[in-house]
Amino acid sequence: MASLFINLLGVAAIALTVWWFWLAPKGSKQQIVGADEKLEILVKDGVYEPDRIRIAAGEEMVLHFRREDASPCAEWVLFPDLEVSAQLGVDQITEVTIPAANVGEYPFHCQMQMYRGTLVVE
Numbered sequence: 001m002a003s004l005f006i007n008l009l010g011v012a013a014i015a016l017t018v019w020w021f022w023l024a025p026k027g028s029k030q031q032i033v034g035a036d037e038k039l040e041i042l043v044k045d046g047v048y049e050p051d052r053i054r055i056a057a058g059e060e061m062v063l064h065f066r067r068e069d070a071s072p073c074a075e076w077v078l079f080p081d082l083e084v085s086a087q088l089g090v091d092q093i094t095e096v097t098i099p100a101a102n103v104g105e106y107p108f109h110c111q112m113q114m115y116r117g118t119l120v121v122e
Ligand SMILES: [Cu+2]
Pocket: 072, 073, 074, 110, 111, 112, 113, 114, 115
């Protein structure tokens, strides 16, 4: 009976570990932005940070891309569904205007699709 209890504890510990590393919500990756707030996206080391950006539907928004990756891979950012693209200067902040959009998820990426992010309009 005692050994069964210890086994259950072991299973619970494993489940907790799995939850912690793979399933727990990672809070800091999301930001919701209203029209007056400035949102800066860091372009560095192959990732957009944050890579999931939440904005309000029906409002034009300006995103600020700060590119710290000098490789050509990071040069362009494209929002294909919104027909928006911008060339980003190295070590500069580039303003990218997002037109008022309907509710939905709009992926964005670099020209080679290695950098990837999602614009969530809600
Ligand atoms: Cu790229």
